[in-house]
Amino acid sequence: MNPFAPGFTPTLVDGGLTMRSVRMRDSRELEQVLLEHRQWLQPWEATLPGGSGRWDVRGSIRGLLDQAAEGTAMPFVLVVDGRIVGQLTVSGIQYGAVSSATLGYWVGSHVAGRGITPTAVALATDHCFSQLGLHRMEICIRPENAPSLRVVEKLGFRYEGRRLRYIHIDGDWRDHDCFALVREEVPAGVLRRWREGGVDESAAARPGLG
Numbered sequence: 001m002n003p004f005a006p007g008f009t010p011t012l013v014d015g016g017l018t019m020r021s022v023r024m025r026d027s028r029e030l031e032q033v034l035l036e037h038r039q040w041l042q043p044w045e046a047t048l049p050g051g052s053g054r055w056d057v058r059g060s061i062r063g064l065l066d067q068a069a070e071g072t073a074m075p076f077v078l079v080v081d082g083r084i085v086g087q088l089t090v091s092g093i094q095y096g097a098v099s100s101a102t103l104g105y106w107v108g109s110h111v112a113g114r115g116i117t118p119t120a121v122a123l124a125t126d127h128c129f130s131q132l133g134l135h136r137m138e139i140c141i142r143p144e145n146a147p148s149l150r151v152v153e154k155l156g157f158r159y160e161g162r163r164l165r166y167i168h169i170d171g172d173w174r175d176h177d178c179f180a181l182v183r184e185e186v187p188a189g190v191l192r193r194w195r196e197g198g199v200d201e202s203a204a205a206r207p208g209l210g
């Protein structure tokens with residue numbers, strides 16, 4: 001398959017981090033990590049309005065792979081030392097006049113604070129800009145999620161505004177602060193700009209909040 005074609009999730013590597021497409025056979029390992037880090041993840045987890053709250057990891061992987069096959073998502077698992085430590089999903093991929101996508105992510109608490117997520121966000125964003133030809137990448141975060149706000153700040157994602165009661169998270173509709181980058185803001189790439197210390201962290205500042 002053409003590695004740059006819509007519907008293909010590439011393998012991206014930086015240092016000890018490998019991001020590759022999720023597979024059905026990851027379900028057991030993924031479920032184990034999700035269970036181990038249940039308390040850590042729950043406040044930030046998307047939920048189905050009116051749903052039972054029951055987990056279906058196989059169903060969720062199947063759904064992601066269906067979206068990937070349609071070319072609207074790239075569902076990565078994050079692998080360190082041969083173990084799955086988190087996920088990053090590029091979803092809502094649109095081409096044409098919009099050419100935009102959304103990023104979502106989590107890592108287990110045992111690897112938090114090592115820069116895994118910003119590295120993964122930078123790798124995925126650079127791939128989407130340079131190989132898929134997308135123009136804009138968006139990340140939406142609950143205003144209370146300080147670690148995730150720090151990720152967009154480190155990478156210089158620009159604050160766009162607050163969407164009220166935007167996504168159903170942890171059992172209710174939650175406000176989200178939205179951040180974005182467009183391709184022309186990062187001509188040398190997101191990873192390189194970050195590594196070279198060229199990020200203006202104030203881009204993510206939220207008026208009145210910092």
Ligand SMILES: CC(C)(COP(=O)(O)OP(=O)(O)OC[C@H]1O[C@@H](n2cnc3c(N)ncnc32)[C@H](O)[C@@H]1OP(=O)(O)O)[C@@H](O)C(=O)NCCC(=O)NCCS
Pocket residue numbers: 040041044105106107108109111112113114115116117118140141142145146147148149150151154
């Ligand atoms: C948000 C999240 C993905 C960040 O991932 P990460 O790989 O730890 O990212 P970083 O290493 O860049 O750390 C980001 C910030 O988290 C904070 N942090 C670091 N270690 C931490 C820990 N053990 N516990 C809580 N916060 C921690 C620090 O403020 C850090 O910023 P710093 O590097 O300037 O000190 C991760 O905390 C997570 O998965 N949280 C639960 C799920 C979630 O919130 N998903 C995102 C929804 S929008």
